[in-house]
Amino acid sequence: MKVSFKIDYQTVWGQRLCVLGSRPEFGEWNPDRALEMENNFPGEWELVIDVEHVKSWDYKYLMKDDEGGVLWEWGGNRHVDLSGGQFDEIRIRDFWRTSQDVENTLFHSAFTRVLMLRKPSDKRQNQLHSGRVLRVQVHVPRVNHRYSIALLGNRPGLGAWKERDALVMDDSRFPLWSVDIDASELKFPVEFKYVVYDERERKVISWEDGNNRIIRDFVCQEDNSLKVHTDEKFRFPIGVWRGAGISLPVFSIRTEKSGGIGEFPDLRMVVDWARKTGLKLIQLLPVNETVATQSWLDSYPYKVISAMALHPVYANIELMGNLKDEKTMQDFRAQLYELNQMESVPYEEVHRVKSRYFKLLFDQEMEAFLNSRDFRLFFEENKEWLVPYAAFCFLRDQNKTAAHRMWKKHAIYRPEEIQKLCDPSQKQYPDIAVHYFIQYHLDRQLRDASNYARKNGVVLKIDIPIGVSPDSVETWTHPELFNLEEQIGSPPDEDDDMGQNWGYPNYNWERMAYDGYDWWRKRLLKLGSWFDAYRLAHVVGFFRTWAIPSSQMNAEMGCFVPSLPLTRDEIIDAGINFVEERMTRPFIREYFLWDLFGDYTDEVKNRYLEEYGSGKYNLKPGVDTQRKITVHFEQFKKDGSLPDKENRIMEGLNSLVSEVLFLRDPYDRYKFHPRIRLQDTYSFINLDEETRHNFEQLYVDYFYKRHEDLWRDNAMIKLPALLRTSDMMAFGDDFGMNPDCVQRILKELGILTLEVQRRPHDTEVEFGHPSDAPYLSVCTTSSHDMTTIRGWWEEDYDRSKRFFHTLLGHAGEVPRFMEPWIARDIISQHLWSPAMWAIFPLQDLLAMDGELRWEKIWNERINIPGITYYYWRYRMHLKMEDLLHSDGFNHTVLRMIERSGRNSDY
Structure with missing residues (x-):
């Protein structure tokens, strides 16, 4: 059969368009064998090829240039489905899919699997297998299960513009919609439009915007032929899709059934509340395993010891199974009930109680569990990461440290040794397999919550840390x-x-x-x-x-x-007399030691410094790096912290280490990096004015342009x-x-980027305005690393006054505390922004209600980045059950979301 492809693409000299596909005739996905198209007219490319009769094939367009560059069109593979048809000629008309289209994001699973989730129609539109067939297709991910996409045109075979006769398109390959039309009865050219359609009422809900679409000719010459016309977008008259969401760490959720900390099953109730208020997304902090020290330090959710395993504290013990010893079971329930009443997350206690429960339950259920079909399936799907993870946990507990480089055995990961260690015949196998048991139940509980969210049209969004702990399964394996x-x-x-x-x-x-x-x-x-x-x-x-x-x-x-570190010549060319010893080693002089050490100056000079010239010092070898200094001062700690004297000396010594203007490149000792914030050093201040000026120019170029x-x-x-x-x-x-x-x-x-009003990307303005947010962004009031909007308001009254008058546009006296109506104004600004998503911390939404919000403003903060070891323990002061029944507040949120256009069916 003869197959032709036609597509519009505007090229420049040296560029050519190609087709590549799954069939041998189309190159079998080898870019070197891609079929070059002919440029018939400026911007119009065509390929005609003979192909054996087949049922289907996949293909895609790509652009090549003379320099060997390849640019693929955006999106998944295109598909031709003949379903038994025996056509002698196929004409394919496509339009290039650009990666720059803002609506590409609608093809992600957040839309196709959640927000616009739909079951393919039971009555699939029958494809025509012979004759002259016009197949019209369009990609529309943005329509939920209540409606369909249909086609209406100017000919009787296209409904003749009568709503009740619209051609409902087939969604079996959603988000692609398709309809086959008998072209033998059509008179060309034909005009048509796509519509959002209510099948039950047989009426159009929304006509697409713009001029009528036109197919000017059937083109095919053979009597038994198929023309496939594929459009890429529905032109929605209401503009782009926008939604609203909430950010809430799992550990912060509070329900009546929680075990002292938020758990995966609690997400179901958050989904119920989201549905009630029109929220479409729940944003979570990382939920991966972080247990390294068996202390509250493990509450930091970003320092994961496994990028694959889930954190055991998020499992609900009741859903895992009950202990047969009723007294012991009641004791665990009582302990977790008591922990559930605490104001903040008692991380250590929850972890201790649940860990003991996991072991007792596993010992009770081990034989049946390990032989169960569900576990065996889970194990086979996950064993690549699950076995090393379980071995790591066993060795961590056995060695009482996650620092695997310090283990007596297995410090170096060797797969054959770990397989032997984890063999079911080994005596330690129950202590390893218990971690299979825990991960199986965590996966099951999170999957249940995830499926519940998907069925209810709520997207679950997860934070992915940029790194992993140095003492992690990944750094070991x-x-x-x-x-x-x-x-x-x-x-x-x-x-x-x-x-x-x-x-x-x-x-x-x-x-x-x-x-x-x-x-x-x-x-x-x-x-x-x-x-x-x-x-x-x-x-x-x-x-x-x-x-x-x-x-x-x-x-x-x-x-x-x-x-691109600097060479010596580049530094000299910048007008700096580069004295390597002076500028790369700590600059320590007598005259500023008192600033750093005060009354302890003489002790520091005697104990930690070596004088090599009048008033000039070096650090002694035992404290010449910040790591050595930290290790040295560990001996002075009492109850986990340093006394004031030692703390001041330690901080002062660390400052001396950083008294440099250049850092030597770790990969090439003859190249150098300007030290960031070098202007804050005594070393810089000690330079002459011209050298400081030249340093400033070099600094700006290096950090912002180079x-x-x-x-x-x-x-x-x-x-x-x-x-x-x-x-x-x-x-x-x-x-x-x-x-x-x-x-x-x-x-x-x-x-999507992140837009926070009080920390705008534009450094020339103090506050950003939500109306300036780009479409592909999240517009939010706060992040987990910030104070809540109420806390921020109370930090600086003068700043709040400026915000009140300039950003909110109000006159008169400014309240010293954020009144609920001010919070509503701020939330409303964000909801009306053009950003695709407006996502709010729960604390900031509750700020709109004088009765529901927490009086302990400073307890609502999740993290303070400046504190190296921070206890992540914020917990909702309300139970989700109470929030679900807060009808007045819920109605207010829903009304604000609906009015701002963030609760649309499409």
Whole structure:
């Protein structure tokens, strides 16, 4: 049969359009064998080829250029389904799918599997198998189960513009809609439009916008022929889709049945409340396993010890099964009931109680569980990560540390040894298999909550940490994927003078690229079984990381990776007399020691410094790095903290270590990085005015201009590979000191950015306005790293006054405390923004209600980034049961969401 493809694409000299597909005739997906099309007219490309009679094939368009570049059109494979038809000629008319279309995000699972979830029609529209057939298709992911897409046109065979005669299209390959029309009875050209259609009422709900679509000719010459006309978009007259959501960590949820902490089954009740209030999305913090120290320090949800395993504290013990000993069972219920009454999350106690319960229940159920069909299926699907994880947990508990490099045995991961360790015949097998048991139930409970959310049209969104703990399953099993000599964090910026050292090892991105980022692929696929949207925390880390040498502790001692460090000649050419010893070693002088150490100055000089010239000092070898200083002062700790004297000396010594102007590059000792915030050093102040000026120019170029192309190219290698892995909707956390290319690339790739009113991307303004948010973004009032809007309001009254008058547009006296009506104004501003999503912390929504909101404002904060060891224990002061029955508040939220157009069926 003769097959022709026609598509519009405007090229420049040296570019040519190609077709590639699944059949041998179409190159079998080998780009080198792609079929080049002919450019018949400017912007119009066509290919005609003879193909054996087949039932179906997949294909896609791509553009090649003379330099070897290849650009694929956006989206999944196109499909031709003949379903038994024996056509002699097939004409295919397509339109190029650009990656720049903002509506591409509607094809992610958040829409196709959740928000617009629909069961394919029971009465699939019959395809025509012979004769002259016109098949009209259109991609429309944005219509929920209440309605269908139909076609109406100017000919009797197209309904003759009569609503009751509209041709309802087949959705069996949703979001593709299709209808076959007998073309022998049609008179061309034909005009038509797509409509949103109510099949039961047989009426049009919405006509698409714009002029009528036109098919000018059937084109096919053979009597037995098929013309396939595929459009890419429905032109919605109401504009783009927008929704609203809530952010709430799982551990913060409170219900009557919780066990002292929010649990996965509690998500069902949050979904019920979301439905009642018109909210379409629930955003969660990471839920992966973090147990490394068996203490409250493990409450930090971003320092995961497994990128695959779920955290045991989120399991509900009742749903796992009951102990046969009724007294013991009642004792566990009583303990968790008591913990459930506590104001904040009692992390350590919950973990201790549940861990004991898991072991007792597993011992009771072990034989039946391990032989059950459901477990065996779970094990087979997950054993690649599950066995190493269980072995890691067993060895962690046996060695009383997760620091696997310190283990007596198995410090180096050898698969054959771990398989033997985990063999069911070994005596320790029950202590290993208990972790299979826990993960099985966690998966089951989270999957149940996830399915419930999907059925009810609510998207579950998960945060993905940028790193993993250095003491994790991944660094044990795949050390080659990490650089354990570097820690990643964030550099100091205008919002955080010190920056942050998260302690995660840096990724070995080059090694990860060898297998196509397989580790990330598996991670995202696993998350995709539970969630339909994810946020890449610190998304700038995919452009470049802020790497701090393992010998140092403070973020100011870091540098960018990858980067273009400066050569000696470049520094000299910038007008700086580069004295390497003076500028790369700590600059320590007598005259400023008192500023750092006060009354302890003489003791510090005698104990920690060596004088090498009049008033000039070096640090002694035992304290010449921040890591050594930290280790040294551990001996002085009492009850986990340092006395004031030792703390001041330790901080002062750390400051001395950072008294440098350049950091030597860790990969090339003859190249250098300007130390960030070098202007704050005594070393800088000691320079002459001209040198300081030249330093400033060098500094600005290095930190804000020099690396743009490098980081852009770096991100375009990693991020597209990750995005292809999963059909979840992708969000990015683009806060902090970001290069200019970040937002451009995120927009190009369809990754939604984060817009926070009080921390605008535009550094020239104090407050951002929600109305300025781009469509592909999340507009929000706060993040988990910030105070709530009420806390923020009370931090700085002068700032609140400026906000009240300029952003809210009110006159008169400004309340010192945020009244509910002010919170409503702020929430309303965000709801009316053009951003695709407006997502609010629960605390900020409750701020709108004077009776429901918590009087303990400062207890509502989830995290303070400046505190290295922070206890993540915020918990709702209300139970979800009470919130569900707060009819007045719920109606207010629903009304605000509906009025702002964020609760539409399409």
